[in-house]
Amino acid sequence: MIMLEKRPQPSRAWTFATPIVAVLLTMVFGGLLFAALGQDPLVTIRTIFFDPLFSEFAWFYRPQLLIKGAPLVLIAIGLSFGFRAGIWNIGAEGQYIVGAICGAAVGLAFYPMESFIILPLMVVAGALGGLLWAMIPGLLRVKFGTNEILVSLMLVYVAEQLLASMALGALRNPEGMGFPGSRNLAQYPSASSWITQSAGMHWGVVTALIAVIFAYIALSRHIFGFNVRLSGQSPRAARFAGVNPGKLILICMGISGTLAGLAGLFEVAGPAGQVSIDFNVGYGFTAIIVAFLGRLHPVGILLAGGLMALTYIGGEIAQSNLGLPIAAIQILQGMLLFFLLAVDVLTNYRITSARKAH
Amino acid sequence: MTEPLLRLWGLTKAYPGVVANKDVSFDIGRGEVHALLGENGAGKSTLVKTIYGLVKPDSGTMTLEGEPFQPAEPRAARAAGVAMVFQHFSLFDAMNVAENIALGMENPPPQAEIAARVRQVSDQYGLPLDPDRIVGELSAGERQRVEIIRCLLQDPKLLIMDEPTSVLTPQEVAILFETLRKLSREGTAILYISHKLEEIRALCENATVLRLGQVVGTCDPRTTSARDMAELMVGSTLHVPHKEDKPAGETVLALKNLSAKAPHRFGTPLRDITLQVRKGEVLGIGGVAGNGQDELVAALSGEMKTAKAMIHYKGQPIGHLAPNARRKIGILAAPEERMGHAAAPDMSLTENAILTAMTREKLTTNGFLHWGKARKFAEGVITAFDVRTPGPQNAARSLSGGNLQKFVIGREIMQAPEVLVVNQPTWGVDASAAAAIRQALLDLAAKGAAVIVISQDLDELMEISDRFAALNEGRLSAPRPAAGLTVEEIGLMLGGAHDMEVAHVDA
Numbered sequence: 001m002i003m004l005e006k007r008p009q010p011s012r013a014w015t016f017a018t019p020i021v022a023v024l025l026t027m028v029f030g031g032l033l034f035a036a037l038g039q040d041p042l043v044t045i046r047t048i049f050f051d052p053l054f055s056e057f058a059w060f061y062r063p064q065l066l067i068k069g070a071p072l073v074l075i076a077i078g079l080s081f082g083f084r085a086g087i088w089n090i091g092a093e094g095q096y097i098v099g100a101i102c103g104a105a106v107g108l109a110f111y112p113m114e115s116f117i118i119l120p121l122m123v124v125a126g127a128l129g130g131l132l133w134a135m136i137p138g139l140l141r142v143k144f145g146t147n148e149i150l151v152s153l154m155l156v157y158v159a160e161q162l163l164a165s166m167a168l169g170a171l172r173n174p175e176g177m178g179f180p181g182s183r184n185l186a187q188y189p190s191a192s193s194w195i196t197q198s199a200g201m202h203w204g205v206v207t208a209l210i211a212v213i214f215a216y217i218a219l220s221r222h223i224f225g226f227n228v229r230l231s232g233q234s235p236r237a238a239r240f241a242g243v244n245p246g247k248l249i250l251i252c253m254g255i256s257g258t259l260a261g262l263a264g265l266f267e268v269a270g271p272a273g274q275v276s277i278d279f280n281v282g283y284g285f286t287a288i289i290v291a292f293l294g295r296l297h298p299v300g301i302l303l304a305g306g307l308m309a310l311t312y313i314g315g316e317i318a319q320s321n322l323g324l325p326i327a328a329i330q331i332l333q334g335m336l337l338f339f340l341l342a343v344d345v346l347t348n349y350r351i352t353s354a355r356k357a358h
Numbered sequence: 359m360t361e362p363l364l365r366l367w368g369l370t371k372a373y374p375g376v377v378a379n380k381d382v383s384f385d386i387g388r389g390e391v392h393a394l395l396g397e398n399g400a401g402k403s404t405l406v407k408t409i410y411g412l413v414k415p416d417s418g419t420m421t422l423e424g425e426p427f428q429p430a431e432p433r434a435a436r437a438a439g440v441a442m443v444f445q446h447f448s449l450f451d452a453m454n455v456a457e458n459i460a461l462g463m464e465n466p467p468p469q470a471e472i473a474a475r476v477r478q479v480s481d482q483y484g485l486p487l488d489p490d491r492i493v494g495e496l497s498a499g500e501r502q503r504v505e506i507i508r509c510l511l512q513d514p515k516l517l518i519m520d521e522p523t524s525v526l527t528p529q530e531v532a533i534l535f536e537t538l539r540k541l542s543r544e545g546t547a548i549l550y551i552s553h554k555l556e557e558i559r560a561l562c563e564n565a566t567v568l569r570l571g572q573v574v575g576t577c578d579p580r581t582t583s584a585r586d587m588a589e590l591m592v593g594s595t596l597h598v599p600h601k602e603d604k605p606a607g608e609t610v611l612a613l614k615n616l617s618a619k620a621p622h623r624f625g626t627p628l629r630d631i632t633l634q635v636r637k638g639e640v641l642g643i644g645g646v647a648g649n650g651q652d653e654l655v656a657a658l659s660g661e662m663k664t665a666k667a668m669i670h671y672k673g674q675p676i677g678h679l680a681p682n683a684r685r686k687i688g689i690l691a692a693p694e695e696r697m698g699h700a701a702a703p704d705m706s707l708t709e710n711a712i713l714t715a716m717t718r719e720k721l722t723t724n725g726f727l728h729w730g731k732a733r734k735f736a737e738g739v740i741t742a743f744d745v746r747t748p749g750p751q752n753a754a755r756s757l758s759g760g761n762l763q764k765f766v767i768g769r770e771i772m773q774a775p776e777v778l779v780v781n782q783p784t785w786g787v788d789a790s791a792a793a794a795i796r797q798a799l800l801d802l803a804a805k806g807a808a809v810i811v812i813s814q815d816l817d818e819l820m821e822i823s824d825r826f827a828a829l830n831e832g833r834l835s836a837p838r839p840a841a842g843l844t845v846e847e848i849g850l851m852l853g854g855a856h857d858m859e860v861a862h863v864d865a
Contacts, residue, residue, distance in 0.1 A: 008753070008755065008756040009752065009753045009755075009756050010704065010753070221726055221727055221729075222725050222726055222727065223712075223716065223722050223725045223726070223727060224725060226709070226712060226727060229705070230702055230705070230709075230713065233702050233703070233704050233705060234698045234699070234701075234702040234703065234704075234705075236695070236698055236699040237698055237699055237700070237701060237702045237713060238702075239661050239681075240659065240661055240681065240691075240693060240699055240700065240713070240714070241681070241682075241713045241714060241716075242660070242680055242681035242682035242685075244680070
């Protein structure tokens with residue numbers, strides 16, 4: 001009989017091996033899935049995981065990696081604080097949308113004035129938008145004990161409605177001949193978040209890297225990160241250590257909301273360019289996978305964000321070159337989280353074969 | 359000599375990295391009250407689990423009444439006539455006594471019949487228990503009776519009792535012992551596991567002592583001194599805490615009509631507690647678990663805030679202060695639950711040192727942690743309190759209960775508190791470690807700190823306390839000098855025969 005036995009200490013080796021094993025398993029089972037769809041599994045896996053980096057068209061795909069990866073990493077870093085503390089903000093997508101709307105609104109208000117101050121003001125507005133949207137589930141949780149998972153998730157749908165109404169109403173481009181969607185911020189120099197568009201560099205990429213560094217320092221060197229970890233592992237011990245649980249909830253929700261809002265702002269002012277009905281593409285949800293795939297560790301999240309961006313871009317190539325349905329790519333991404341959580345058990349448990357008592 | 363009821367022969371059981379039982383052999387005769395003694399980790403639990411069919415030995419045999427006995431599971435052991443009362447009860451609070459008993463039966467008869475049998479057995483053995491009462495309303499002693507009666511309904515030949523008196527008042531212990539003696543006279547053998555040596559001396563006819571999984575001796579507890587038995591258990595001369603007489607100092611901590619609502623549904627409200635604690639004294643607070651101990655610790659540590667004026671420290675009201683503000687001025691605490699409250703199981707010992715020592719040991723600057731300093735502090739605690747661990751980088755959960763307790767208590771003492779509140783400082787800790795912890799508490803008091811020890815171990819409290827008070831349903835009795843208190847007086851302070859008095863009606 002095979003049994004799981006709790007390890008006295010979490011295994012360090014498995015902490016690092018888990019993501020790699022999960023990726024390999026995803027490749028194997030993803031390959032089987034593609035074979036069942038009538039594709040050559042090796043070609044498909046190569047197309048998704050290697051072509052974006054090493055094919056002859058890699059010069060075109062590599063900047064895309066930065067563009068897709070930056071919002072994922074930025075949002076996931078914010079989420080990782082709450083997830084470590086046992087605070088489940090599932091609504092980063094909504095905070096991302098509201099951040100984009102607020103930031104874009106500030107930029108559009110200045111159009112067509114040119115000034116170096118416009119982008120910084122947009123950044124502040126975007127961050128505040130995300131922060132306030134996240135404070136709704138945070139405050140409700142602290143004051144009334146509501147479930148932050150449900151409230152934050154439902155606020156995503158509210159944010160989507162808000163986005164649609166903005167794209168069709170208040171923020172619609174007056175020179176857009178009645179089409180929904182705002183002016184293109186990427187073509188408005190003072191409001192554009194692009195640094196070098198051809199290289200995929202925009203301020204969101206820079207901010208994501210800064211966030212990784214700050215998160216790393218906070219979690220490993222600062223008492224705040226210590227309290228976050230302590231609260232997640234032993235809430236009673238955290239109270240005993242003097243952590244105020246309500247304050248911690250608000251701070252963690254605030255960080256994740258702020259970073260999601262920033263991600264939305266940089267996206268709307270650069271890669272997306274405008275506030276449109278279909279502006280959001282699920283970064284806020286995918287970032288949850290990225291956060292866990294990266295083991296809630298800042299450096300891990302950076303790598304996981306890169307990997308997830310890879311599957312996005314590789315998936316698009318597979319879609320156009322091999323005619324693979326988009327659902328197959330989404331299943332592949334789902335598998336990644338599934339295998340990660342499954343293999344994760346081995347960090348804290350080991351498999352033993354117990355002799356069955358007869 | 360007649361054939362014994364149960365004979366254990368060469369029982370050996372190894373787990374990865376540790377031999378729990380090694381070549382254990384002894385006999386239990388019919389109607390014999392046999393004590394199984396040993397420190398934590400000596401292999402007592404593994405041995406009784408083997409007898410009860412929960413553990414399969416690697417080698418060795420057992421015979422019950424001359425027949426080979428190899429229970430594959432507890433059901434088989436019960437069918438053969440072996441019953442066990444566990445230290446932790448498995449009862450459903452929301453159901454009544456008879457329903458709980460029916461749940462443990464293979465083919466339960468109708469409720470009325472069970473109720474009738476419960477009444478009959480409870481009369482027969484002097485264990486007052488009403489089968490219609492809801493278990494959630496029962497005291498710990500009464501809950502234990504449910505477990506005992508559940509066993510007795512099976513008409514066992516051997517009754518195994520694991521640490522049965524840890525939750526009982528002295529009066530309840532007396533009732534229990536009467537029952538056990540009666541059972542023994544009627545021919546039921548009892549295997550009695552305890553670390554309370556005086557109880558074993560009062561009850562048992564034979565004792566087997568285990569150390570590191572092996573039988574290291576047998577004795578007749580009626581003629582062997584508690585000290586000799588303890589030394590047999592520990593394998594070395596036992597250090598008895600030494601207490602110096604000293605004059606009482608000035609009052610440092612004063613509770614004034616401290617009242618607080620129960621923090622959660624199964625908590626106990628604190629009612630009108632008034633108390634002065636003086637410099638250099640050890641104040642012992644006894645009481646059966648669940649009478650407000652956790653809440654009192656929480657109110658003193660700052661986890662549970664109270665009205666400002668209810669707690670005074672050196673004349674200043676501090677009832678509103680948060681835990682770290684209290685630590686800063688010198689009030690430290692060590693709660694009862696080590697895993698998950700006093701320490702975070704998955705964090706390293708260094709991190710667990712930061713948990714409470716951050717403020718007083720100045721382990722942070724502007725919020726940035728000094729890992730090196732924290733590690734040094736943790737190493738200091740490990741050395742000074744003889745915590746057995748490879749090093750401070752190890753997770754708290756990798757330590758045995760006793761070692762972690764030494765770390766938790768040591769962590770507070772090393773911070774030189776002016777007031778230290780500890781709850782169950784030696785619970786689940788082996789005899790030599792317990793003696794070391796008690797000595798450390800006495801030393802701390804000798805240096806001028808006020809020490810409040812909350813414990814259910816009355817022997818411990820009598821050994822180290824200068825004054826003694828008892829918690830009963832959230833009320834604290836007036837403290838009395840510990841020297842000269844008799845067991846009867848203590849029992850009355852604890853609330854007397856807890857279950858026999860009319861329940862308190864809340865105002």
